[in-house]
Amino acid sequence: MNGIKQNLLFLKKRLTNFNMKNLKRLLLLIVVVIIVAVVYNYPKLNMISGYAAKNMASNVFIANRTAEAINKVDNNVPLIKLAKSKVDNKSKSATSSVYGLMSRKAVYRDGLGAVLVNDDYDPTKFTLQPHRDFTNTGLPFPYGNKKQKDTVFANIDYTKLLKAIGLGFSNPDVQKTRSTIVIYKDQIIAEQYDGGFTKDTKILGWSMTKSIVSTLYGILQCNGKLNVSQLAPIPEWKNDNRKNITYNHLLRMQSGLEWDENYTEISDATKMLFLESDMSLVQQNKDAIAKPTEIWNYSSGTSNLLSGLLKKKFNSHQEYLDFPYTSLIDKIGMHSMLIEADMVGNYVGSSYGWATTRDWAKFGLLYLHKGNWNGERIFDANWVDYVAKPTAHSNGTYGAHFWLNAEGRFPDVPKDMYYASGYQGQYVFIVPSKNLVVVRTGLATYPIFDLNGFLGGIVKAIK
Structure with a gap:
């Protein structure tokens, strides 16, 4: 034992x-x-x-x-x-x-x-800010902010319209819609907001801001101060394989420059937005991986490069800061809009434009009216044809800082639709054949948010 x-x-x-x-x-x-x-x-x-x-x-x-x-x-x-x-x-x-x-x-x-x-930030060093003009025209929306007269269109099935709008709000935990506005022949025919959001709430447009940048180039061209076919004025590119890149190539995302647009990993895009003090230089310093027009490569860095290049058209930084507001934003009454700048004062044209849903809709209406705002020419009518022309290698989905339905990506929506689009499902849709502008904001994008069903239902409601 x-x-x-x-x-x-x-x-x-x-x-x-x-x-x-x-x-x-x-x-x-x-x-x-x-x-x-x-x-x-x-x-x-x-x-x-x-x-x-x-x-x-x-x-x-x-x-x-x-x-x-x-x-x-x-x-x-x-x-x-x-x-x-x-x-x-x-x-x-x-x-x-x-x-x-x-x-x-x-x-x-x-x-x-x-x-x-960062540690180099000095709040006393950069004190410039854009001059704004908040003049109230006293006119009804969209040319002012007064209430519109109630208008009923005989060719609109309002039951179908409200059903389509309701689709975007039907499952809040999935659809995550914050606001929707539908404008037909300059009249608001439907408008709805989720809890906590109103017609006065400014909403981040993310990459819809890219379309604002494109429009600024259209205004410069209309005023004879620039031609998009001109070479990008970057001295560092003159003696290497980037020397043939034009404004047009940049606006169409076909410059051939290297870029990684990925928001789930550490990428060129995330490093630019969350690490760089001067975002305009990130794409400029990238090598070319193809000749211009050989490839299409979506790049937020390109939009910020274009934003930075705008400065070369002005004699001072103050004029640069004023330009988006005096030539476009305040001129069409988008008084709620604010474009954020990086640490050195460059507008973050890729991502950081804020405005109310109604003011985003005014931007869409400006394009619906081919650059004419209540009798004043903001940009040439042919600029609309330019931004809505499909870019090579984009499968008919991209123009010049605008997205397209040219190849019928959304089968129940007219192919002439083009639109500004931002991260998490921010949209300004322009449908010329239906005289229609639709804005939708939220935190869910296609295909989680059924864009085809949503837009298709709205279009079908208009006979």
Whole structure:
């Protein structure tokens, strides 16, 4: 019995030692995995906290929404929800970090919006802001902000129309629609907002801002100050394989320049938006991977390059800041609009334009009227033909900083439809054959949001 007992004690001791060794090895393996994971994902924390801080500051100080709403909805998405954000109303700033790591700060500047700042930021160094003209015309919408006269069109099936609009709001957790407005023959025939949003709420258009940038080039060309067929005036390109790139190639995303547009990874696009103080130079410094027109490659860097190139057309930075407002935005009464600038004062033409739903609709109406705004010529009528002409290699889906339905991507919608489109489902649709403009904003995009069913239903409601 003693021998058996001793053997059992010996086995127990060996087993304990074995378990302890394995436990130590397991713990060591876990520590190694954690270290590897942290090292691999640490650069992402910069993007996560940067996005959270910037989105918080912009929504609070531009859209006048609450920090609670932003944390609950806008920033409550994969990865971004890991960040914790704090708002300082006194300094008009927001600070975010992920578990206390990689803290980022975004500061609001009057007239220029919120910007992510770094250690070089000096709030006293750059104090310029655009001059604005908020003159009230006293006219009904869209040429002013007075209420329109009630108008009933005999050729509109309002039951079908409301059903189509309701489709966008039918499943809030999936469709995530925030606002919709439908304008037919300059009359609002349907308008609806989700809880917390109204006709006065400014909404980020994301890449719809690209279409604003394109329009500014159309205005310059209309005024004889530029021709889009001209070479891009970049000295660094003159003696290499980028020397033949024109404004047209940039507007059509067919410059052949290298670019990675990916918002789920660390990419050229995310590094530009959340790390760079001068966003206009990122695409400029990229190599060419093809000759102009050989490929089509969607690039937010290209839009910010174009935004930066606009400065070359003016004698001062103040004139550059004023130009979008004096030539377009305030001229057509989009008084709610604000385009945010990067840390050195370049407009972030790829992504950061804010406006109410009604003001986004005014932009669509300007194109529906081929550049004529209540009798005043903003840009030439042929500019509309230019932006709506399909670009080679885009499969008929892209023009000049506008998206197209030329190849029937949306089969129940006329092929002449073209539109501004932004991240998470921001849209300004222009349908010339139906005399129609539709704006939809939200947090879900195609195909989660059924654009064909939504637009098709609206179109079918108009006989």
